[in-house]
Amino acid sequence: MLGLAKRKTAVSTGLSVPVLLLLLAGAIFLVIGSLSSSIFAQQTVAGLAQGAIFGSLALALVLIYRATEVINFAQGELAMATTYIAYQLTLWGVSYWLAFFLTLVIAFALGVVIQVVVIRPVQHSVIAVVIITVGLFILIDGLVTWKWGADLKFMPAPFGNAVYHAGSVAFSRQDLGTLIVTIFSVILLWLLFQFTKLGLAMRAAALRPAAASLVGVRVNRMLALGWGLAAVLGAVSGLMTEPTQFLQPTMMQAILLYAFAAAVLGGLESPAGAVIGGLFIGVFLNLIGQYIGFATPELRLPMAFAVLLLVLLVKPNGLFGRRQVRRV
Amino acid sequence: MKLVPIGVVVAVLVALPFLISGYHQGLATYVAIYFIAILGLNILTGYTGQISIGHGAFMAIGGYTTVLLSADQHWNLLATLPASLGISFVCGLIVGVPALRLSGVYLALATFALAVSVPQFPLKFSKFLGGSNGIHAAQTKSHLWLYVVGWSCSALAFAAAWLLLRGRIGRAFRAVRDSELAAVSSGVSLPIYKTLAFGVSAAFAGVAGSLLVLVTNGYAQPGEFGVLLSLEILIGAAVAGLGSLWGVIVGAVFIGLLPSVAPDVPLIGSAHGQDVVFGLIVVLIMLLLPNGFAGFLRRFEPRVKTTIKSDPKTS
Amino acid sequence: MAALLELEDVTARYGPVQALHGVSLAVDEGQIAAVLGANGAGKTTTLRAISGTVRRDGQLRFAGKRLGRAGPDGVARLGIAHVPEGRGTFAELTVWDNLRLGGYTRRGPLKDDFARIQTYFPWLEERRNQQAGTLSGGEQQMLALARAFMQRSRLMLLDEPSLGLAPLLVTEIFRIVKELNENEGLTVLVVEQNAHIALQLAQTAYVLEVGRVALAGPSAELQQHESVRRSYLGY
Numbered sequence: 029m030l031g032l033a034k035r036k037t038a039v040s041t042g043l044s045v046p047v048l049l050l051l052l053a054g055a056i057f058l059v060i061g062s063l064s065s066s067i068f069a070q071q072t073v074a075g076l077a078q079g080a081i082f083g084s085l086a087l088a089l090v091l092i093y094r095a096t097e098v099i100n101f102a103q104g105e106l107a108m109a110t111t112y113i114a115y116q117l118t119l120w121g122v123s124y125w126l127a128f129f130l131t132l133v134i135a136f137a138l139g140v141v142i143q144v145v146v147i148r149p150v151q152h153s154v155i156a157v158v159i160i161t162v163g164l165f166i167l168i169d170g171l172v173t174w175k176w177g178a179d180l181k182f183m184p185a186p187f188g189n190a191v192y193h194a195g196s197v198a199f200s201r202q203d204l205g206t207l208i209v210t211i212f213s214v215i216l217l218w219l220l221f222q223f224t225k226l227g228l229a230m231r232a233a234a235l236r237p238a239a240a241s242l243v244g245v246r247v248n249r250m251l252a253l254g255w256g257l258a259a260v261l262g263a264v265s266g267l268m269t270e271p272t273q274f275l276q277p278t279m280m281q282a283i284l285l286y287a288f289a290a291a292v293l294g295g296l297e298s299p300a301g302a303v304i305g306g307l308f309i310g311v312f313l314n315l316i317g318q319y320i321g322f323a324t325p326e327l328r329l330p331m332a333f334a335v336l337l338l339v340l341l342v343k344p345n346g347l348f349g350r351r352q353v354r355r356v
Numbered sequence: 357m358k359l360v361p362i363g364v365v366v367a368v369l370v371a372l373p374f375l376i377s378g379y380h381q382g383l384a385t386y387v388a389i390y391f392i393a394i395l396g397l398n399i400l401t402g403y404t405g406q407i408s409i410g411h412g413a414f415m416a417i418g419g420y421t422t423v424l425l426s427a428d429q430h431w432n433l434l435a436t437l438p439a440s441l442g443i444s445f446v447c448g449l450i451v452g453v454p455a456l457r458l459s460g461v462y463l464a465l466a467t468f469a470l471a472v473s474v475p476q477f478p479l480k481f482s483k484f485l486g487g488s489n490g491i492h493a494a495q496t497k498s499h500l501w502l503y504v505v506g507w508s509c510s511a512l513a514f515a516a517a518w519l520l521l522r523g524r525i526g527r528a529f530r531a532v533r534d535s536e537l538a539a540v541s542s543g544v545s546l547p548i549y550k551t552l553a554f555g556v557s558a559a560f561a562g563v564a565g566s567l568l569v570l571v572t573n574g575y576a577q578p579g580e581f582g583v584l585l586s587l588e589i590l591i592g593a594a595v596a597g598l599g600s601l602w603g604v605i606v607g608a609v610f611i612g613l614l615p616s617v618a619p620d621v622p623l624i625g626s627a628h629g630q631d632v633v634f635g636l637i638v639v640l641i642m643l644l645l646p647n648g649f650a651g652f653l654r655r656f657e658p659r660v661k662t663t664i665k666s667d668p669k670t671s
Numbered sequence: 672m673a674a675l676l677e678l679e680d681v682t683a684r685y686g687p688v689q690a691l692h693g694v695s696l697a698v699d700e701g702q703i704a705a706v707l708g709a710n711g712a713g714k715t716t717t718l719r720a721i722s723g724t725v726r727r728d729g730q731l732r733f734a735g736k737r738l739g740r741a742g743p744d745g746v747a748r749l750g751i752a753h754v755p756e757g758r759g760t761f762a763e764l765t766v767w768d769n770l771r772l773g774g775y776t777r778r779g780p781l782k783d784d785f786a787r788i789q790t791y792f793p794w795l796e797e798r799r800n801q802q803a804g805t806l807s808g809g810e811q812q813m814l815a816l817a818r819a820f821m822q823r824s825r826l827m828l829l830d831e832p833s834l835g836l837a838p839l840l841v842t843e844i845f846r847i848v849k850e851l852n853e854n855e856g857l858t859v860l861v862v863e864q865n866a867h868i869a870l871q872l873a874q875t876a877y878v879l880e881v882g883r884v885a886l887a888g889p890s891a892e893l894q895q896h897e898s899v900r901r902s903y904l905g906y
Contacts, residue, residue, distance in 0.1 A: 093461070097461070099461060099464070099465065101587075146643060150642060150643060150646045153646045153647070155594055155598070155646075156594070156642045156643075156647075158594075159590065159594040159595075159638065159642045160638070160639050160642045160643070162587050162590065162591060162638065163591070163635045163636070163637075163639040163642065164635065164639060166587075166631050166634055166635035166638065167631065167632060167634075167635025167638075167639065168635070169631055169635070170630065170631025170632035170633075170634070170635055173631070174632060225771070225775065228764075228768055228771055228772060229772070231768075232761055232764070232768075232772050235761060235763050235764070236759070238724065238743075238755075238759075239755070239759035239760070239761060240761075240772070241724070241742065241743035241744045241747070242722060242724070242743050242747060242752075242753045242755060242759055243752075243759075243773055243775050243776070243818070243822060244747035244748050244776035244822070245744060245772070245775060246744050247744070281583075285472050288465055288468065288469075289469070292462060292466075296461065296462075324480065326479040326480040327476065327480055329472050329473060329476055330472075330473035330476050333469035333470075333472060333473050334473075336465075336466070337454065337466055337469060340457070340458055340462060340466060341454055341457055344457050344458055344462060345462070346462075
């Protein structure tokens with residue numbers, strides 16, 4: 029029979045029982061640990077805040093990967109550049125939160141323009157697109173350093189410096205604010221994809237572009253929107269990073285690497301996986317750093333990637349990766 | 357293989373040191389180093405289809421091998437090169453084994469993890485590896501010495517790659533790239549050839565790393581072997597175009613010379629103009645030549661006439 | 672009456688390979704027309720030329736409007752639903768999402784159309800949250816028909832609906848296509864390997880050979896035609 033052999037007819041869902049049990053065990057471990065030790069609780073919350081930043085940048089990577097099967101190396105630098113734009117706006121006297129939202133709009137436009145101008149012409153060649161994003165990485169880095177310089181810059185603190193106490197545990201307002209803002213934007217995005225016609229069309233265009241165009245979806249437009257939304261998520265992660273690292277051109281480079289790890293951990297195809305992967309890496313690094321003396325800051329990156337490699341060797345498509353099943 | 361272009365390239369390379377200053381000989385040596393590294397990556401990615409963004413890690417291994425042998429064991433610098441080749445080869449084989457389970461983007465990101473992680477180790481184990489200041493080889497060499505050694509190594513590497521790829525092993529590599537299933541069913545062992553490709557590719561990168569250390573006054577520092585180096589090698593390979601040995605020289609010239617030419621560009625000029633121009637040109641080249649220089653060359657090759665009449669997508 | 676769809680001397684190519692060498696055909700409103708032919712004759716390409724998923728030249732007119740350079744999404748917006756070979760199902764999405772995508776080009780609620788299509792496929796309601804990829808081949812074909820119906824198109828292009836299905840299911844699918852045509856006024860252009868069943872269904876048929884229309888006419892006449900009987904019907 030013609031054409032039958034090539035057709036993917038069934039796709040298993042990403043979630044498997046062992047993975048779910050593992051997650052549940054992890055969550056229980058964190059809760060019990062937090063109840064029994066205040067330092068543990070503090071480190072967990074700080075780790076979650078860090079992890080939420082990794083997760084939102086990882087989600088941006090996943091959005092683009094699902095649509096174009098390409099890793100966007102420039103995602104972190106784009107986030108960094110948009111944070112500088114917010115900084116410039118505050119310099120001009122715009123209040124922090126107004127600058128925040130203006131920046132998201134600018135980031136969206138920037139993402140769309142990049143897709144249309146430099147990605148779309150070569151989007152059939154994965155290697156060309158990857159190299160272009162590497163080129164953008166270097167280009168954006170150069171532009172920002174040229175315009176604003178490489179020295180540290182400071183923005184007004186978005187959440188103030190207050191610290192809350194719950195019993196003997198201290199939570200910084202900053203950490204909680206970061207957690208809330210990033211999780212909120214992830215949820216908004218999820219609502220968009222799950223419940224709107226536009227979101228459905230974007231998913232269809234990413235999954236099966238040919239079939240999507242046959243039902244009238246303007247596929248190219250959807251892909252450009254995807255880049256725009258990814259840039260918005262990136263901007264959120266950049267803006268939330270700024271209070272802890274301050275502004276400098278290199279601020280997102282390490283975070284991009286953690287986001288890679290988070291995205292791969294979650295399976296690259298799975299938005300939920302990317303967020304969970306990010307949270308996991310954030311908490312993991314904080315707790316390891318607290319309790320294991322050998323794990324000095326130099327080993328943070330290697331450890332994140334050691335975990336990543338371990339997971340990949342056990343599950344080569346990540347924790348939540350879809351396994352494509354062929355039914356003939 | 358055409359002898360005329362080879363003759364021309366060799367003649368130019370022999371004549372060059374008599375015509376240019378020491379500084380420019382240094383630049384030309386960088387080109388040789390990138391040439392070897394890109395050649396190595398091309399063997400892996402262009403001929404067996406495994407993508408690596410981690411070749412900077414193998415270069416670091418080679419570089420640190422050379423410096424350690426020179427500083428601690430007082431080896432002759434030339435003698436360290438085969439040692440670094442051997443050690444990187446073994447490291448490549450070791451990395452190649454887990455890589456068997458991964459493919460495509462996952463492999464690319466796993467190797468990228470390597471590129472990120474390896475430069476962290478000198479920082480962690482600063483007693484042996486010198487921390488962020490790095491360690492220093494026992495001797496430094498003149499520009500001319502480096503030029504001669506660098507390009508001799510390049511010539512050897514090119515010859516080795518050519519011999520390897522034209523024979524049985526090369527055929528096996530290409531079979532793996534084109535279809536793993538077909539390769540296996542015609543008796544090609546996937547584990548052997550895929551790990552072998554990783555080993556060979558890493559060995560090339562290791563030698564390039566040794567030379568890179570020597571050309572930077574004998575210093576091995578973590579910063580030299582950062583993520584950017586791996587990305588540069590990848591850019592070079594993409595500019596060269598995959599699966600062609602001839603494009604490699606163009607890729608090497610591109611990443612070897614462009615960053616040092618770029619600061620002279622007017623308007624942006626100064627310190628950061630370099631990155632701006634380099635990034636911009638990378639983007640433009642990939643827009644104009646998505647298949648790299650090799651793809652550009654292929655356009656001029658006489659087309660094999662196809663006489664297919666029927667419709668490939670049958671009704 | 673002017674035909675709903677008219678093709679005049681349409682050519683198409685895949686890279687260097689020409690697949691259509693000038694196809695002309697017409698489908699009247701309310702009709703079912705079939706395109707028959709051997710493998711490689713250009714049947715699928717004809718449909719792809721209409722929906723703009725292959726580079727094409729020549730005159731294509733739909734409801735009096737020229738299709739010109741319109742791409743697949745533009746053609747879909749004009750009111751042509753193309754159910755491609757392999758059914759174009761979004762296997763990863765739910766049944767309901769597939770139907771929503773069918774109605775993507777339209778405004779307003781989908782409820783009425785969904786209720787209407789359920790009279791043909793009552794099982795859709797209970798399966799609406801199931802992943803489309805887990806449906807059987809026959810169910811996927813039915814889902815594709817339902818999706819095309821949700822598109823509220825005037826013309827449906829149907830590519831090899833019988834492919835890979837058991838004979839009983841094929842009869843069922845063709846019965847429903849017939850019903851959709853009669854009750855809903857849907858015009859259909861169907862490409863089919865199974866000439867026997869296609870000629871029973873269609874009023875008009877075209878036989879393609881090597882990218883050209885070799886024979887055309889009312890189905891009843893073609894069924895009697897000597898060469899059609901020998902080459903495609905096998906008796």
